[in-house]
Amino acid sequence: MGLVKTRTGWAIDYYRNGQRVQEYIGGSKTLAAQALAKVKTEVAQDRFFPDRPIGGNMLISAVLDSYWDNHLQYCKMAAYPFPFNEARRVFGHFTLDSLRKEEIERWMRATVGMPRLSRKKDAQGPAKSASGEVLTKKPATVNRAFQVLSAAINFGIKTDLIRGYKNPCSLVRKLPENNVRDVVLTEGEYNTLCRCLPEYLKPVVAFAYYTGARKTEVLTLQKRDVDFFQNTVYLRDTKNGECRYVPIHPELKETLTRLCGEHPESLYVFNHADGRRVLDVKKGFRSACKRAGLEKLKFHDIRHTALTNWHNEGHSHFLIMQASGHKTLSCFQRYLSFKNHDLQKLVFAKDSDNLETGAQVDFAKAM
Numbered sequence: 001m002g003l004v005k006t007r008t009g010w011a012i013d014y015y016r017n018g019q020r021v022q023e024y025i026g027g028s029k030t031l032a033a034q035a036l037a038k039v040k041t042e043v044a045q046d047r048f049f050p051d052r053p054i055g056g057n058m059l060i061s062a063v064l065d066s067y068w069d070n071h072l073q074y075c076k077m078a079a080y081p082f083p084f085n086e087a088r089r090v091f092g093h094f095t096l097d098s099l100r101k102e103e104i105e106r107w108m109r110a111t112v113g114m115p116r117l118s119r120k121k122d123a124q125g126p127a128k129s130a131s132g133e134v135l136t137k138k139p140a141t142v143n144r145a146f147q148v149l150s151a152a153i154n155f156g157i158k159t160d161l162i163r164g165y166k167n168p169c170s171l172v173r174k175l176p177e178n179n180v181r182d183v184v185l186t187e188g189e190y191n192t193l194c195r196c197l198p199e200y201l202k203p204v205v206a207f208a209y210y211t212g213a214r215k216t217e218v219l220t221l222q223k224r225d226v227d228f229f230q231n232t233v234y235l236r237d238t239k240n241g242e243c244r245y246v247p248i249h250p251e252l253k254e255t256l257t258r259l260c261g262e263h264p265e266s267l268y269v270f271n272h273a274d275g276r277r278v279l280d281v282k283k284g285f286r287s288a289c290k291r292a293g294l295e296k297l298k299f300h301d302i303r304h305t306a307l308t309n310w311h312n313e314g315h316s317h318f319l320i321m322q323a324s325g326h327k328t329l330s331c332f333q334r335y336l337s338f339k340n341h342d343l344q345k346l347v348f349a350k351d352s353d354n355l356e357t358g359a360q361v362d363f364a365k366a367m
Helices: 029-044 060-070 082-091 101-111 139-158 187-196 202-211 215-219 250-261 282-291 300-312 317-324 329-333 340-346 358-366
Strands: 002-005 010-016 019-026 232-235 244-247
Touching: 002 029, 010 029, 019 029, 060 082, 060 139, 082 101, 082 139, 101 139, 187 202, 187 282, 202 215, 202 250, 202 300, 244 317, 300 317, 317 329
Parallel strands: none
Antiparallel strands: 002 010, 010 019, 232 244
16 A cells, blocks of 8 residues: 555555556645545555455365354254265355355266165165165255355355355256155045054044144144134144144044043053153054055155145135144145046036946947
C-alpha cells in the first residue's frame, strides 16, 4: 500500500482479493493520504473483505461430524445412520476445495446396482433376500447419502463454519427414483393374511388396515392415547412431527378395549403374551405373507390399502389427508391405487357390471 504520483495528481496503491488496485484520488496529496489511511483501517478491521473464503481446507468428514453433533443426531434419521456413514466413507477424505461436481456424479452412477453388504457381523458377502436374490443398492439409497452430504455443507455455510464457497452438491441432480408402489390388498387377501399371522401381530395389522397409520405410529401407540368416549386415537410419534387424531373403526373397538385392559404394567397397546412390548413386525409379518402367497407385500402397503379404501368409499381427499397426515395432494396421490374396474366407472354406472359379463370378456378376447 502507498501513495503514487501521477501526471494529474495522486493515487493510492493497494491489493483487493489478491489483485493489485490503483485508485486515482485527485490533486491533493493530503486527501490521498487520508483515503489510504481509511483503506488501511478497513483492512485491519476485516471489513474490506467481508466475503473472504473460510473452510476451504476443511475435511468433509469434519463438516459431516459437525452436522451430526449439532443437528442430525437429534432427528429421527439418526435411527437409520447408513446415509450419513456412506457419505462420510466416500467423501470424508476430500476437502471442500477438492470436492468437485464430477466426483459426486461419478460415485452416484457407479454405486447404483452394486451389491449391498450384509448387516450381520458374522456374515460375509452381499445381502440376499428371502428368495436368495442378491440385493443391490437402489437410486433412492444413493440419493439419501447424497442429500446428507449436501445438507451437511449447507449447515456449515449457515453456521458460518464455511464462508465464501458454493455448495458443489447444488450443481448435481439426484438420480431418478421409480419407487412408487401400487400394491393394495383386496378384502379376501386381507382375510387370508390375518389367518396366517401370529396372534400378537393380528391386532397390529388390523389397526394399520383400519386407520392407515404407519408402522412406527402403530407400535408406539400408548393406552392413554386411546379415547373410547370421543372414539378417536391420538397419534403422537408421527413422521412429520405433528400429532393427529384418527377415528376408531367399529371393527377395532372390541380389540382395543381388550388390549388396553391387558398387561397394566405396560404403557403401550400392542404387547406380546408375556407383556413385552412389540418392537418390530418384520420376521413374523414376512413369514405370514409367504404362507398367504403375498411375498411382494410390505407392511407399508397396508397404509396404501387403507387410504385407497377410504377413497373408494367416496370420502373427501382433504378429510382423508387429515387422518393420514399428508400435507400435499401430490404426496397423497401416490397412496391411491386405481385398477381397471375403477376407471370403468367413468363410463358405466356405479351399479353396472358390464365388465364382468361373459359377453364383454368374449368381445375383449376377440379383439
